[in-house]
Amino acid sequence: MSDIDTVLVLNAGSSSLKYQLVQPDSGFVVAHGVVERIGESQGRVDLIRGDEVNEFVGEIVDHEAGLSKVFELFSGVGHDLESEGITAVGHRVVHGGPQFYRPTVVDDALIDAIKDLETLAPLHNPVNLLGIEATRRLLPDVPSVVVFDTAYFHGLPEHVATYAIDRELAREHHIRRYGFHGTSHQYVSTRTAEFLDADLEDLNQIVLHLGNGASASAIAGGRPVETSMGLTPLEGLVMGTRSGDIDPGVVMYLRRAAGLDVDEIDVVLNRQSGLKGLCGENDFRSLIEMVSGGDPDATLAYNVYIHRLRKYVGAYMVTLGRTDTIVFTAGVGENNAKVRADALAGLENFGIVVDAVRNATRSREPRIISTDDSAVTVLVVPTNEELAIARQSVEALS
Numbered sequence: 001m002s003d004i005d006t007v008l009v010l011n012a013g014s015s016s017l018k019y020q021l022v023q024p025d026s027g028f029v030v031a032h033g034v035v036e037r038i039g040e041s042q043g044r045v046d047l048i049r050g051d052e053v054n055e056f057v058g059e060i061v062d063h064e065a066g067l068s069k070v071f072e073l074f075s076g077v078g079h080d081l082e083s084e085g086i087t088a089v090g091h092r093v094v095h096g097g098p099q100f101y102r103p104t105v106v107d108d109a110l111i112d113a114i115k116d117l118e119t120l121a122p123l124h125n126p127v128n129l130l131g132i133e134a135t136r137r138l139l140p141d142v143p144s145v146v147v148f149d150t151a152y153f154h155g156l157p158e159h160v161a162t163y164a165i166d167r168e169l170a171r172e173h174h175i176r177r178y179g180f181h182g183t184s185h186q187y188v189s190t191r192t193a194e195f196l197d198a199d200l201e202d203l204n205q206i207v208l209h210l211g212n213g214a215s216a217s218a219i220a221g222g223r224p225v226e227t228s229m230g231l232t233p234l235e236g237l238v239m240g241t242r243s244g245d246i247d248p249g250v251v252m253y254l255r256r257a258a259g260l261d262v263d264e265i266d267v268v269l270n271r272q273s274g275l276k277g278l279c280g281e282n283d284f285r286s287l288i289e290m291v292s293g294g295d296p297d298a299t300l301a302y303n304v305y306i307h308r309l310r311k312y313v314g315a316y317m318v319t320l321g322r323t324d325t326i327v328f329t330a331g332v333g334e335n336n337a338k339v340r341a342d343a344l345a346g347l348e349n350f351g352i353v354v355d356a357v358r359n360a361t362r363s364r365e366p367r368i369i370s371t372d373d374s375a376v377t378v379l380v381v382p383t384n385e386e387l388a389i390a391r392q393s394v395e396a397l398s
């Protein structure tokens, strides 16, 4: 057994399981990979360990079978998991509801409580639980910790978290703005302060997490004061397959005019909207190719996406009063220079000047992409939710 902490971090989706074995102190990634197409006859598991890549292709009946395959791949390359000395398993769970806002050690009561939150997050929490239950059976002696995606935003100011709806109904059903991607917003804002050699407490930041899911946050002196997602991850920016903000009247109208029931509307807004709904494509790389090729639907989708993003930047600048940094992160934010340029174009009067050469430079490291005389420092800071979950898991157990 090694005496260095190693944490297995799991992010379970409905048909996939992303995992990473990481040393929380150094951030060293021992191994990582993904189990894909769980429940289908042609599933796939990979294990990437340094330069070695090992793969299994075949049927994966459920999450537990997928995780067993990962363990088999480990022993196949002569590294059974025992010898890696896993000290904890860290799980991402999307919705913590009103009661969970700290990393929490898994026991039967927590599992029951997460099940009770199912109505708040029907698309996410039940599949996150599959990962927890699989590790409890396969690694019964290793403690598991849950890190909730909503936790960081628990302390949003009351007037920000409150929807202007009937207060009794809201109270009875715990309807408020919870916010999501919290682990990422917290990690990236903290990392930005470290990178700039500044105190987190001294910085007013806007963080734009642009992945397949997308969210913005305003963070004043290390404290989140606004975020774009709400009761569910559906509110806010235009996303890969989610609409983001719409008039809630659309929901009633779809019920009455299109005859869709609630579950069907849920699917439309979460899985068939956003970029995919507008042009049939939710992957940003393909979308950009379509835009370059002159596809009118893709062009409109791109313009709707950028317009929404700019609206949020403007709103958050006013919320903060003074903005020190605007930080791009996640798949699109880290890799797509055009989105960054278009999101902040023409804002010189607001003290925001992106440097074209810096913006076009590719790197996996945090970097400044604004000019030296830009009053607002614009950065790209890669997120690392796995490392943040690993660190919080070890902390919760100590």
Ligand code: ADP
Pocket (backbone or CB within 6 Å): 210, 211, 212, 213, 240, 282, 283, 284, 285, 286, 330, 331, 332, 335, 336
């Ligand atoms: P999530 O974790 O929400 O699934 P990611 O943060 O991995 O999403 O982001 C996925 C998005 O990032 C996709 O739209 C993908 O096209 C985009 N993306 C990833 N890599 C690149 C790249 N090199 N250039 C442009 N877009 C990229």
